[in-house]
Amino acid sequence: xxxxxxxxxxxxxxxxxxxxxxxxxxxxxxxxxxxxxxxxxxxxxxxxxxxxxxxxxxxxxxxxxxxxxxxxxxxxxxxxxxxxxxxxxxxxxxxxxxxxxxxxxxxxxxxxxxxxxxxxxxxxxxxxxxxxxxxxxxxxxxxxxxxxxxxxxxxxxxxxxxxxxxxxxxxxxxxxxxxxxxxxxxxxxxxxxxxxxxxxxxxxxxxxxxxxxxxxxxxxxxxxxxxxxxxxxxxxxxxxxxxxxxxxxxxxxxxxxxxxxxxxxxxxxxxxxxxxxxxxxxxxxxxxxxxxxxxxxxxxxxxxxxxxxxxxxxxxxxxxxxxxxxxxxxxxxxxxxxxxxxxxxxxxxxxxxxxxxxxxxxxxxxxxxxxxxxxxxxxxxxxxxxxxxxxxxxxxxxxxxxxxxxxxxxxxxxxxxxxxxxxxxxxxxxxxxxxxxxxxxxxxxxxxxxxxxxxxxxxxxxxxxxxxxxxxxxxxxxxxxxxxxxxxxxxxxxxxxxxxxx
Amino acid sequence: xxxxxxxxxxxxxxxxxxxxxxxxxxxxxxxxxxxxxxxxxxxxxxxxxxxxxxxxxxxxxxxxxxxxxxxxxxxxxxxxxxxxxxxxxxxxxxxxxxxxxxxxxxxxxxxxxx
Numbered sequence: 001x002x003x004x005x006x007x008x009x010x011x012x013x014x015x016x017x018x019x020x021x022x023x024x025x026x027x028x029x030x031x032x033x034x035x036x037x038x039x040x041x042x043x044x045x046x047x048x049x050x051x052x053x054x055x056x057x058x059x060x061x062x063x064x065x066x067x068x069x070x071x072x073x074x075x076x077x078x079x080x081x082x083x084x085x086x087x088x089x090x091x092x093x094x095x096x097x098x099x100x101x102x103x104x105x106x107x108x109x110x111x112x113x114x115x116x117x118x119x120x121x122x123x124x125x126x127x128x129x130x131x132x133x134x135x136x137x138x139x140x141x142x143x144x145x146x147x148x149x150x151x152x153x154x155x156x157x158x159x160x161x162x163x164x165x166x167x168x169x170x171x172x173x174x175x176x177x178x179x180x181x182x183x184x185x186x187x188x189x190x191x192x193x194x195x196x197x198x199x200x201x202x203x204x205x206x207x208x209x210x211x212x213x214x215x216x217x218x219x220x221x222x223x224x225x226x227x228x229x230x231x232x233x234x235x236x237x238x239x240x241x242x243x244x245x246x247x248x249x250x251x252x253x254x255x256x257x258x259x260x261x262x263x264x265x266x267x268x269x270x271x272x273x274x275x276x277x278x279x280x281x282x283x284x285x286x287x288x289x290x291x292x293x294x295x296x297x298x299x300x301x302x303x304x305x306x307x308x309x310x311x312x313x314x315x316x317x318x319x320x321x322x323x324x325x326x327x328x329x330x331x332x333x334x335x336x337x338x339x340x341x342x343x344x345x346x347x348x349x350x351x352x353x354x355x356x357x358x359x360x361x362x363x364x365x366x367x368x369x370x371x372x373x374x375x376x377x378x379x380x381x382x383x384x385x386x387x388x389x390x391x392x393x394x395x396x397x398x399x400x401x402x403x404x405x406x407x408x409x410x411x412x413x414x415x416x417x418x419x420x421x422x423x424x425x426x427x428x429x430x431x432x433x434x435x436x437x438x439x440x441x442x443x444x445x446x447x448x449x450x451x452x453x454x455x456x457x458x459x460x461x462x463x464x465x466x467x468x469x470x471x472x473x474x475x476x477x478x479x480x481x482x483x484x485x486x487x488x489x490x491x492x493x494x495x496x497x498x499x500x501x502x
Numbered sequence: 503x504x505x506x507x508x509x510x511x512x513x514x515x516x517x518x519x520x521x522x523x524x525x526x527x528x529x530x531x532x533x534x535x536x537x538x539x540x541x542x543x544x545x546x547x548x549x550x551x552x553x554x555x556x557x558x559x560x561x562x563x564x565x566x567x568x569x570x571x572x573x574x575x576x577x578x579x580x581x582x583x584x585x586x587x588x589x590x591x592x593x594x595x596x597x598x599x600x601x602x603x604x605x606x607x608x609x610x611x612x613x614x615x616x
Contacts, residue, residue, distance in 0.1 A: 134580070141584070153598045156594050160591060161604070163588055167534050170580075174573075175545075177573075181570070296504070353570065398594060
């Protein structure tokens with residue numbers, strides 16, 4: 001059993017999704033039970049994976065027992081284990097929230113949700129570049145359908161942009177994978193790293209073109225500066241539990257950048273090492289500025305949270321741009337924090353919108369909230385955390401990142417990061433005072449179901465928890481960054497039979 | 503053969519890109535299809551173009567690289583599913599928005615009513 005543990009985060013949602021497809025309509029309770037149970041099981045599996053990876057050993061699972069570099073492998077190291085655990089935590093909050101009624105607004109919600117999880121987990125675990133493409137497609141296809149869940153003009157129109165853009169991105173992904181395969185003759189990431197070390201110089205141009213095109217693809221997923229225009233509209237239009245799950249989607253782009261450029265184009269790649277760094281650094285700062293402007297300009301709570309996701313993308317990329325182990329560790333801590341909190345805020349926005357009736361999540365005068373006290377308390381905690389105010393987790397993440405910046409980088413990062421935090425504080429306090437205090441008329445909204453409260457509390461509750469557990473967590477992320485800084489360990493773990501390979 | 507192959511791929515890509523940038527959903531869908539054809543051809547050529555190569559490796563020196571063929575097969579299947587999805591989505595958008603503009607606008611400035 002324990003040898004097959006690595007493949008479970010992919011197989012478990014797949015099987016659950018197939019069971020959930022057996023009946024399109026009806027048997028709501030059974031479907032919810034299967035959906036939540038599968039997500040809970042995924043959480044347990046991912047905890048076991050983290051426990052296994054925490055020791056620092058890199059283990060892999062060769063599908064069909066085809067040994068690397070010839071077969072497809074799933075690789076478990078500290079980073080992938082952490083990301084799978086984060087996905088499971090986020091998914092549990094979202095799926096319980098959806099059980100309050102959002103899942104019945106269309107068909108097949110739970111099945112698609114499980115397949116989305118399968119794609120996400122696969123993308124985090126795979127050690128093969130083409131396999132990464134396949135899992136990207138799995139998660140994208142599920143996300144297209146989930147984005148349209150429930151229908152409506154806004155969703156369809158933003159869905160068209162999202163789908164077309166991602167299809168074009170997929171074509172670009174294939175071209176760059178093809179280029180890299182043509183130049184190196186392998187698709188296994190670890191093997192590619194080894195082969196890049198003694199690459200003939202006439203092929204360097206091909207590899208650089210492929211690598212930078214990959215950056216465009218991952219940048220599209222992560223929504224960095226010139227490629228983010230699809231995000232705010234799509235996230236604001238998506239159903240709440242889906243938007244919450246999408247909080248991890250931009251982080252898949254970040255993960256892919258981190259994985260590909262630390263492993264394949266790490267220190268061993270000679271002249272090709274760190275070729276993304278210059279681009280990522282400046283684009284991250286641009287993303288921060290654009291996102292902070294968007295945060296100030298947003299006239300709708302959901303749009304505001306979508307721009308906060310973008311702020312977090314800019315912050316995370318800045319960590320990659322700095323590139324030292326300290327910065328990577330800081331960015332991983334910030335990544336956990338921002339994924340859970342922005343996911344929670346999307347759920348909270350839905351609850352606020354429901355209780356405000358016609359005004360919805362638009363930042364205009366509306367009727368008072370029936371359970372305003374509790375909602376405001378949740379919003380307050382979430383806002384403090386996401387804006388990066390002490391004492392909650394956002395402040396720790398930002399402080400770690402600012403401490404990791406060196407020399408000239410500080411002059412750029414510190415003001416921009418702090419000003420984006422200020423923009424978030426201004427926008428969130430304006431939004432909060434409008435939503436909770438500027439109201440007229442009678443409160444007549446429905447009481448909110450307990451499942452929704454659980455979903456939000458599960459995710460927002462991460463803020464104080466992440467603060468309390470910052471010590472052990474930072475130890476883990478430090479170790480992860482250390483592991484990423486030494487890609488040689490992974491290539492040795494995967495390709496230990498180098499001697500007798502042809 | 504190489505230059506003909508390269509020109510074909512390039513022309514397909516250019517046509518696909520041009521069509522993707524159009525403002526109606528139908529040309530965009532056709533553009534995506536063309537682009538995926540171009541990508542499939544491109545992937546196929548990445549193992550190196552060979553003629554009369556052995557399909558199975560059995561000690562012979564001159565063989566066709568099987569991996570790009572497997573990749574193209576996967577890419578074709580995925581591309582096909584995606585095209586089907588985007589066609590349905592475009593039709594839904596057409597019926598929801600009442601027109602086939604990608605932004606759901608009634609008609610472009612400077613463009614007459616059709």
